Amino acid sequence: MAAGLSMWVRPEPFNFGALQIAPHPKLSMHYLKKVAVYAKTKKQSGYPRMSYNTWKYIACNKMGMKEEDAWLYFEGFDLLCEHSAEERLQLAEKFTDSRSQEETEKVKSQLSVSTLQFLLYLFVQQIYKISLRVSLVASGEEWPMRARSPDIEGRSSGVGAKSLDENAHLTFVLNNLNDILQLLVETDSYAGANDMLISIPAVEALGFLISGSLDRSRSLKQLVDIALMQHVQSKSGFSKISQTFSFRTFGSWLRSNLGNNPYGLSACITSGRRLSWPTSGGETSEREDSGSKRGRIATNAQYAPSGCKIVIISQVCKQTLAKCSKTLEDAAVKIHRCHFAYIYLLSPLRSVNIEKCRHSTIVLGAVQTTVHVNACEDVTLITPCRRLSVNASTLCTFHLLTSTRPLILGGNDTITLAPYHTFYAVLEEHMAKAGIAATPNLWDQPLCLGPDHQVGRPVWELMPTKEFFTFVIPYTMEGLTRETPGGLPTKYERALSQRERSIQSWQKTVKEAGLTSEQRKEFQSLVEAKFQAWLAESGHKRELDGLVTPSPSKSS
Numbered sequence: 001m002a003a004g005l006s007m008w009v010r011p012e013p014f015n016f017g018a019l020q021i022a023p024h025p026k027l028s029m030h031y032l033k034k035v036a037v038y039a040k041t042k043k044q045s046g047y048p049r050m051s052y053n054t055w056k057y058i059a060c061n062k063m064g065m066k067e068e069d070a071w072l073y074f075e076g077f078d079l080l081c082e083h084s085a086e087e088r089l090q091l092a093e094k095f096t097d098s099r100s101q102e103e104t105e106k107v108k109s110q111l112s113v114s115t116l117q118f119l120l121y122l123f124v125q126q127i128y129k130i131s132l133r134v135s136l137v138a139s140g141e142e143w144p145m146r147a148r149s150p151d152i153e154g155r156s157s158g159v160g161a162k163s164l165d166e167n168a169h170l171t172f173v174l175n176n177l178n179d180i181l182q183l184l185v186e187t188d189s190y191a192g193a194n195d196m197l198i199s200i201p202a203v204e205a206l207g208f209l210i211s212g213s214l215d216r217s218r219s220l221k222q223l224v225d226i227a228l229m230q231h232v233q234s235k236s237g238f239s240k241i242s243q244t245f246s247f248r249t250f251g252s253w254l255r256s257n258l259g260n261n262p263y264g265l266s267a268c269i270t271s272g273r274r275l276s277w278p279t280s281g282g283e284t285s286e287r288e289d290s291g292s293k294r295g296r297i298a299t300n301a302q303y304a305p306s307g308c309k310i311v312i313i314s315q316v317c318k319q320t321l322a323k324c325s326k327t328l329e330d331a332a333v334k335i336h337r338c339h340f341a342y343i344y345l346l347s348p349l350r351s352v353n354i355e356k357c358r359h360s361t362i363v364l365g366a367v368q369t370t371v372h373v374n375a376c377e378d379v380t381l382i383t384p385c386r387r388l389s390v391n392a393s394t395l396c397t398f399h400l401l402t403s404t405r406p407l408i409l410g411g412n413d414t415i416t417l418a419p420y421h422t423f424y425a426v427l428e429e430h431m432a433k434a435g436i437a438a439t440p441n442l443w444d445q446p447l448c449l450g451p452d453h454q455v456g457r458p459v460w461e462l463m464p465t466k467e468f469f470t471f472v473i474p475y476t477m478e479g480l481t482r483e484t485p486g487g488l489p490t491k492y493e494r495a496l497s498q499r500e501r502s503i504q505s506w507q508k509t510v511k512e513a514g515l516t517s518e519q520r521k522e523f524q525s526l527v528e529a530k531f532q533a534w535l536a537e538s539g540h541k542r543e544l545d546g547l548v549t550p551s552p553s554k555s556s
Helices: 012-017 031-043 050-060 069-081 085-097 100-108 115-128 132-139 165-175 177-182 200-206 223-227 247-259 267-273 284-289 427-435 490-511 517-538 540-548
Strands: 004-009 049-051 113-114 191-192 196-197 211-215 244-246 296-299 310-314 319-322 331-335 342-345 351-356 358-364 367-374 379-392 394-402 415-417 460-462
Touching: 004 165, 012 069, 012 115, 012 165, 012 351, 012 367, 031 050, 031 115, 031 177, 049 050, 049 115, 050 069, 050 100, 050 415, 069 113, 069 115, 069 367, 085 100, 085 310, 113 115, 115 165, 115 177, 115 200, 115 296, 132 211, 132 358, 165 177, 177 247, 196 200, 196 247, 200 244, 211 223, 244 247, 244 540, 267 296, 267 310, 351 379
Parallel strands: 310 331, 319 342, 331 351, 342 358, 351 367, 358 379, 367 379, 379 394, 394 415, 415 460
Antiparallel strands: 004 211, 049 113, 191 196, 196 244, 296 310
């Protein structure tokens, strides 16, 4: 490995691009090669950029997909592509203005994606392909098991480094590197009997999966730029004459240089900075006196370049955490093993992974890409985001403002979907930064994926209007947002108005009851006692106790 050179697998295509379900059977290498060949025959509509219409034809007519699945994959890849906030908002406006399915399809037909990168995205779906034989041979387990999450404290465990998701990503790429490169080669480009040629645009596309650096990971460098460096060309297999790379040499060079992600979770745990963000709660002092561990919060923001920032929040239990911070802006956030907690992250975020949390309420600012919820129980999530996916979770409620259909994957039970029902003063400013519009909002149109969804036995429901209340974010901030973006759906707005009228009627009844001063005091004491009892029984007393946390500041 050259001094200062490092390369690693980008986590985002795997964390938020690969769906945690067995991939469609036609997304195998055999069929993806056919897609590559067919796309190039379609010329401008298929290569170097593939239009949605071309992909829809391939997916539905050649691969046997449903149309909604074809759009799911196309849209899922586009979420990972770099678009300006203005471009995102303009597209949302076009979908909002569409008054029929035909008009919506016309908007979709105007979209296109990088053909080679899209093929890589489709191939990545194979990471969740279940193979009982491979699992038995490789690990001795009777059933395939997913790697456990890393320990925020960095303590060693029986599983070791292999428990990290990023390690699984690296292993997947190394094990499938030949197939990945074969998707990128020209069908008729042979350098000899045992070699093929890879074009410069193909190596550029591979940057979707692989990042690199030439200065010991202090700054990012595009893979194609590294491979074309004068002192690297002989090792990467680049020929100035043909302006191509040797398949064999380039593959060997990649394999020998790919290593651990210097901006991944494990690096953040070992080398990141611990954050002392204030938390509060009614039981904090009791927990600290008993020797219980405090919540762990860490980040790599002090050294990570743009696009690689991570914030990890783990084991915040029976406490309230509220933060609006530059450290959070455009960060990939992991919320891990938080129990009986109230977490407010009121900043524009890049992505959020919520894993193994229980009995908690999580309020997020605008999330530019995806919020993924995995293995959670009794979690209430409130967020505007571009996509929500839910896996192996139960008794969870999601108040959403999202321009894409929520994805309900496998292993879920008792999922409740509800409209986004809150705001804070700078919410609309944060949404504009993240490129998220108030409309369209597809919160009530989930897409159920995986084999365990049975007709007539849905694992999800829409929140009944009688259970719907608006949510007040209990912190004051300076800003212009004064109401929920996009408003509330009519039936929920109507239910709130009816409830307000009932309260006013009750107040009028009490006022006209003619109670004496003594009776009023007695009545007030009774109401307060009932209210305090309800606070204690419902768990809201602990939530109120936690609100002694200062208002979220824009500090680090």
